[in-house]
Amino acid sequence: MAQLCGGGVTPAINFGRLCLKQWWKSGSICQNIYIRNVSSLVVGEPDGPSVKTSIPGPKSKQLLDELSAIQQTGSVQLFVDYDRSIGNYIADVDGNVLLDVYTQISSLPLGYNHPDLLKLLDNPFNVKAIVNRPALGVFPGSDWPKKVKNILLDVAPKGLSHVTTMMCGSCSNENAFKNIFIWYRKTQRGENIDFTEDERSSCMINQSPGSPPLSILSFKGAFHGRTLGALSTTHSKYIHKIDVPAFDWPIASFPEYKYPLEEHKSENEAEDRRCLAEVEDRITEYNKHGKNVAGVIVEPIQAEGGDNAASPEFFQQLQRICKKYGCAFFVDEVQTGGGPTGKMWCHEHFNLDSPPDIVSFSKKMQLGGYYMKEEFSPSQPYRVFNTWMGDPGKLLLLQGVLSVIKRDSLLSVVQKSGEKLLNGLYDLQKEFPALLFAARGRGTFLAISCTSTKLRDDLVNRLKQKGIQSGGCGEYSIRIRPALIFQTQHAEIFLDQFRQVLRETK
Structure with a gap:
């Protein structure tokens, strides 16, 4: 679990689970990583987020300048390193790794670079289905x-x-x-x-x-x-x-x-x-x-x-x-x-x-x-007609997604993780009633309201600096849209960092 600080070493926060703290500096920014005794549904997934620069970092800002010269980029938050992103974690071009509870506006069912989906392209027949659209x-x-x-x-x-x-x-x-x-x-x-x-x-x-x-x-x-x-x-x-x-x-x-x-x-x-x-x-x-x-x-x-x-x-x-x-x-x-x-x-x-x-x-x-x-x-x-009427390549991906959902009982994972998340949000709104209210949702399709739009936007931004990629909806709500492979240990990371951000809110 990444934590930004102003430099130097501070005491470890006890989050009630096995953790290992590693420190290093990048300029004036230092970082915590908490290693847990838990298994992930995606092999090679990080044990927690890590933040090395401000977000967006210098490389993202440079790319933003390049793109802004040719198109409207007001909605761009950061530039992603999709090669390094995996599972529930999104990596940016500046080396930051964030726990993604937003997942490309709720569109990644199995997170990033799931091995079962990558294997689909090992089949030449599947490659031809993409090439010959x-x-x-x-x-x-x-x-x-x-x-x-x-x-x-x-x-x-x-x-x-x-x-x-x-x-x-x-x-x-x-x-x-x-x-x-x-x-x-x-x-x-x-x-x-x-x-x-x-x-x-x-x-x-x-x-x-x-x-x-x-x-x-x-x-x-x-x-x-x-x-x-x-x-x-x-x-x-x-x-x-x-x-x-x-x-x-x-x-x-x-x-x-x-x-x-x-x-x-x-x-x-x-x-x-x-x-x-x-x-x-x-x-x-x-x-x-x-x-x-x-x-x-x-x-x-x-x-x-x-x-x-x-x-x-x-x-x-x-x-x-x-x-x-x-x-x-x-x-x-x-x-x-x-x-x-x-x-x-x-x-x-x-x-x-x-x-x-x-x-x-x-x-x-x-x-x-x-x-x-x-x-x-x-x-x-x-x-009812157009040229493409869909995409066989995307149907291949869906076939792989549905196979993993069934094999790994992901709907049950969603129910369990969602219960953990929602109960955690209930606790946070009780702990910070001046900031939060109306935790709600089904499964991991969840949201909680903030007392103002300005507060919501501030919390979403500061969560990002803590290694959590989230998003807003409506006028003053934070929405949670993790992948189906999001487990209870990921929920704990999110809730811990959210609590820390709330404690630091003035």
């Missing part, structure tokens, strides 16, 4: 049907038999909207009714009836992507949306709970009822004005918007409202899918009456796409 909608390889069935459909949400592959989360949601609109219009026309000439000609000039004024309902605080259509359902940060034209689509309130949950049961139940009533109001309002709501999109946990959670009862009732009004129930699992909540799909926690109509994925699933019920698959070709 096909236009899957037109020229798929002979093994594509088998791979889609054995890899993607093997982990499909229960009740969803069809899948469309895409490149990323945004384009997955964007194209799933098209499936919803196509399905909705098909139900209005009837199964055997073809397009009229008026529809064919009017759609070419963006007019009704060929381009109907249908809509998708989304929620305040939601994030569903930054592409043009998906952006009309994203409401987390103004910087994503400002100056960009948007559809006039309905927006409803997402529950804002009071914490601790067990102490505010009646208030939070009332909040569910308020938000659900608003959903119905928006649907009836838009339907009345001819902008029929074809679908409702919702995240199981609003990630970018601040890790906002809702109860299983909220989602159960939301699905019932969708059925009542003939809307598709679309669950966006781009961030929550693939295991971080302790189940393969977060909506499995909700005990829904029936499967969602559509579930999108990306991030930890390595490629984008969406599962759907058979009736949402278009009858005609080219209605």
Whole structure:
């Protein structure tokens, strides 16, 4: 466990486990390394973080200057040495090694350079799948049907038999909207009714009836992507949306709970009822004005918007409202899918009456796409289409990921590590009530709120200087998004360093 100090040797902090302290200096910065008697799921993973320079360091700053000359780099935090990064640890170009609880915005299921994934490229057939990247909608390889069935459909949400592959989360949601609109219009026309000439000609000039004024309902605080259509359902940060034209689509309130949950049961139940009533109001309002709501999109946990959670009862009732009004129930699992909540799909926690109509994925699933019920698959070709329609190379990676998840029982690891993390966050918010509140989440998909945005940003920055790569979400929350190989000893490192940062906060 790395610890920066002002120089010299200070007494070791007793963290209740075997540790070995090694000291060295780089300028005025010195470092602790704590070596634990524990085993990692990735051979060769460091025993803890180590920080040798300020972050970003001099090499990162130099590279930032070079890149800034040719593109916008305001979002770049540091430059990574991906050769030296391994497991739960990310190494930068200045020789710093950080425990990564952010994992490339929650997109690395097995951390860095997992040996099982590296071995995939030892197979020449797999290399050719990467080199000869096909236009899957037109020229798929002979093994594509088998791979889609054995890899993607093997982990499909229960009740969803069809899948469309895409490149990323945004384009997955964007194209799933098209499936919803196509399905909705098909139900209005009837199964055997073809397009009229008026529809064919009017759609070419963006007019009704060929381009109907249908809509998708989304929620305040939601994030569903930054592409043009998906952006009309994203409401987390103004910087994503400002100056960009948007559809006039309905927006409803997402529950804002009071914490601790067990102490505010009646208030939070009332909040569910308020938000659900608003959903119905928006649907009836838009339907009345001819902008029929074809679908409702919702995240199981609003990630970018601040890790906002809702109860299983909220989602159960939301699905019932969708059925009542003939809307598709679309669950966006781009961030929550693939295991971080302790189940393969977060909506499995909700005990829904029936499967969602559509579930999108990306991030930890390595490629984008969406599962759907058979009736949402278009009858005609080219209605949902692009050149690549996904990537066979990424599906190979997913195959390796799923194999490791099963072999190493990683969903159980997530549940155990998540319990350790969440209990630790509960302890910290009790210890520092003037700084923290509302620890929450499922599995290792966790967050805790700070009392101000300024404090949150300061804590995230100082955690980095202690060897912890974390991230923020919403206005004042710190989010935790470790890999599925994140174990209880990693949770201890994070919690120890977080406590130290909090103690040093003035």
